[in-house]
Amino acid sequence: MTDRWALAPAEDGGVxxxxxxxxxxxxxxxxxxxxxxxxxxxxxxxxxxVWRSTAEVYPRLxxxxxxxxxxxxxxxxxxxxxxxxxxxxxxxxxxxxxxxxRGGPVPPDPPQRSAEPGSQSxxxxxxxxxxxxxxxxxxxxxxxxxxxxxAHPDRMRLLTAAESAGMLVAAEMNRAGLPWSxxxxxxxxxxxxxxxxxxxxxxxxxxxxxxxVSGAFxxxxxxxxxxxxxxxxxxxxxxxxxxxRWEIESVDHPAVKPLIEYKKLYRIWVAHGWSWxxxxxxxxxxxxxxQAGGTVTGRWVTNGGGxxxxxxxxxxxxxxxxxxxxxxxxxxxxxxxxxxxISRDPGLMEVAGRATxxxxxxxxxxxxxxxxxxxxxxxxAVYGQTSGDGLKNLAAxxxxxxxxxxxxxxxxxxxxEGRLVRTWLGRTCPPAAGAGDAGxxxxxxxxxxxxxxxxxxxxxxxxxxxxxxxxxxxxxxxVQGSAADWALLLLAALRQACAGMAAELVFFQHDEVIxxxxxxxxxxVVAAIREASDLAGRLTFGATPxxxxxxxxxxxxxxxxx
DNA sequence: AGTTTCGGCGCC
DNA sequence: AAAGGGCGCCGAAACT
Numbered sequence: 001m002t003d004r005w006a007l008a009p010a011e012d013g014g015v016x017x018x019x020x021x022x023x024x025x026x027x028x029x030x031x032x033x034x035x036x037x038x039x040x041x042x043x044x045x046x047x048x049x050v051w052r053s054t055a056e057v058y059p060r061l062x063x064x065x066x067x068x069x070x071x072x073x074x075x076x077x078x079x080x081x082x083x084x085x086x087x088x089x090x091x092x093x094x095x096x097x098x099x100x101x102r103g104g105p106v107p108p109d110p111p112q113r114s115a116e117p118g119s120q121s122x123x124x125x126x127x128x129x130x131x132x133x134x135x136x137x138x139x140x141x142x143x144x145x146x147x148x149x150x151a152h153p154d155r156m157r158l159l160t161a162a163e164s165a166g167m168l169v170a171a172e173m174n175r176a177g178l179p180w181s182x183x184x185x186x187x188x189x190x191x192x193x194x195x196x197x198x199x200x201x202x203x204x205x206x207x208x209x210x211x212x213v214s215g216a217f218x219x220x221x222x223x224x225x226x227x228x229x230x231x232x233x234x235x236x237x238x239x240x241x242x243x244x245r246w247e248i249e250s251v252d253h254p255a256v257k258p259l260i261e262y263k264k265l266y267r268i269w270v271a272h273g274w275s276w277x278x279x280x281x282x283x284x285x286x287x288x289x290x291q292a293g294g295t296v297t298g299r300w301v302t303n304g305g306g307x308x309x310x311x312x313x314x315x316x317x318x319x320x321x322x323x324x325x326x327x328x329x330x331x332x333x334x335x336x337x338x339x340x341x342i343s344r345d346p347g348l349m350e351v352a353g354r355a356t357x358x359x360x361x362x363x364x365x366x367x368x369x370x371x372x373x374x375x376x377x378x379x380x381a382v383y384g385q386t387s388g389d390g391l392k393n394l395a396a397x398x399x400x401x402x403x404x405x406x407x408x409x410x411x412x413x414x415x416x417e418g419r420l421v422r423t424w425l426g427r428t429c430p431p432a433a434g435a436g437d438a439g440x441x442x443x444x445x446x447x448x449x450x451x452x453x454x455x456x457x458x459x460x461x462x463x464x465x466x467x468x469x470x471x472x473x474x475x476x477x478x479v480q481g482s483a484a485d486w487a488l489l490l491l492a493a494l495r496q497a498c499a500g501m502a503a504e505l506v507f508f509q510h511d512e513v514i515x516x517x518x519x520x521x522x523x524x525v526v527a528a529i530r531e532a533s534d535l536a537g538r539l540t541f542g543a544t545p546x547x548x549x550x551x552x553x554x555x556x557x558x559x560x561x562x
Numbered sequence: 563a564g565t566t567t568c569g570g571c572g573c574c
Numbered sequence: 575a576a577a578g579g580g581c582g583c584c585g586a587a588a589c590t
Contacts, residue, residue, distance in 0.1 A: 226568090244569085263571075306572075310573070334574095
């Protein structure tokens with residue numbers, strides 16, 4: 001078997017390579033070559049490259065003009081395998097894995113660096129732990145064996161492969177960048193915020209709104225200081241606990257309207273204003289640093305630039321190159337479709353087997369009526385809503401789709417009790433207990449360290465507040481995480497489909513993908529998305545009637561897609 | 563002076 | 575009264 005090779009950059013700038021056998025160990029001598037790019041370019045027959053870290057190797061390959069079809073990221077797999085074994089907090093570097101294997105002292109992971117604007121910093125990871133190829137391969141062979149000990153080895157193999165593919169996609173997206181018109185962005189900012197004043201102070205429109213707020217209160221109030229605003233309301237005889245929009249928008253006071261408008265525009269100004277443009281856009285491209293698998297649920301994050309939170313109005317600045325188009329594709333009602341697939345609820349699968357609006361169908365079946373109420377009820381079940389409109393219809397939902405609701409209820413109970421919960425492919429949610437502070441770092445609600453919980457809960461004998469929060473976390477985890485599993489397979493399939501074209505994946509946000517391509521390729525890309533979606537559904541969830549339709553738009557400007 | 567947390571809101 | 579999950583980002587406030 002020579003289709004799988006391992007690769008390890010050497011400290012002298014060269015590279016070590018070896019073909020691997022079925023057991024993951026070298027099937028031939030280790031080669032040493034001078035040039036990483038040439039070494040890979042010269043071996044097009046290799047179907048999968050095994051390496052320590054995609055972020056270390058692949059940007060260098062891309063810079064040399066070399067793409068690979070598949071890879072296996074040892075450190076990413078280590079994270080997933082440790083998690084599956086319930087050992088979430090342990091160091092995940094290849095060096096640590098080797099130390100565990102050999103029984104030596106386990107080195108802690110190097111601290112995560114934070115991104116700086118415009119830095120292509122993953123080109124080199126100065127603090128990465130270098131590992132000779134023979135050591136790396138020892139870890140890899142062990143990981144292959146560990147896959148076999150998981151609950152579903154086939155799924156686990158699919159998961160590590162899929163996430164490695166995601167890392168290739170992320171690196172390629174980072175290199176491509178999102179087409180961005182700085183001129184349009186400036187125009188939008190000027191329309192919304194007015195002129196900038198010298199000295200970096202707030203722009204005209206914000207200054208006017210701040211004056212309106214002050215005028216309404218009868219004294220100088222800074223709308224960007226919550227404490228100041230709360231005090232001003234109190235002096236006006238209105239008690240508010242915070243200045244969150246949902247809390248103040250029902251308040252009857254002349255300051256409310258300009259205040260809400262101020263907050264909205266202030267947000268644009270500080271997070272996506274002129275200084276953001278200066279920092280993040282170069283040569284017509286916004287280059288966030290996408291990071292595949294950056295969260296415990298498997299969703300991606302971006303490091304810097306806030307690429308996953310681009311406000312709708314700012315999307316007008318995302319403009320295709322001349323003669324090119326953006327194919328914007330958005331998965332329709334992804335969460336309930338995923339829930340149907342993982343719970344195998346017959347009724348929900350039947351509904352999710354159609355490409356038509358799923359929430360409308362749920363509504364027709366479960367409580368003949370309101371589509372929006374159906375959506376609230378479904379999302380409430382997925383998120384663990386404890387009050388409000390969603391709860392009203394939960395009983396009806398439970399009656400019509402018992403297996404689906406039971407699936408998330410079971411996950412919630414497991415989370416409350418501190419048991420492991422997994423996504424469909426086997427990504428594992430960190431348990432609250434026994435994971436050191438890894439769970440806390442990952443945002444998992446923790447119980448009090450010992451003795452009587454600080455908060456007994458609102459009803460004696462019931463789980464503590466934190467334990468219920470963990471339940472909601474786990475409930476959501478199985479759906480959101482399984483959706484992320486599926487999305488990785490989708491990206492991998494779409495990437496393969498685009499390989500022969502000029503088309504490039506340039507953006508990905510949970511259930512939405514943008515491909516930048518020449519106009520004449522657009523229809524082929526639309527078809528590729530449909531096929532990739534079908535393939536991803538089958539690969540991820542096996543044989544189910546569930547479909548994952550996309551809404552696609554071929555546009556020149558992102559804002560025109562919806 | 564530098565670092566961490568908080569409040570609020572953007573996206574899904 | 576308790577107010578759905580996941581993230582990132584920013585300035586201000588709170589800390590060391």
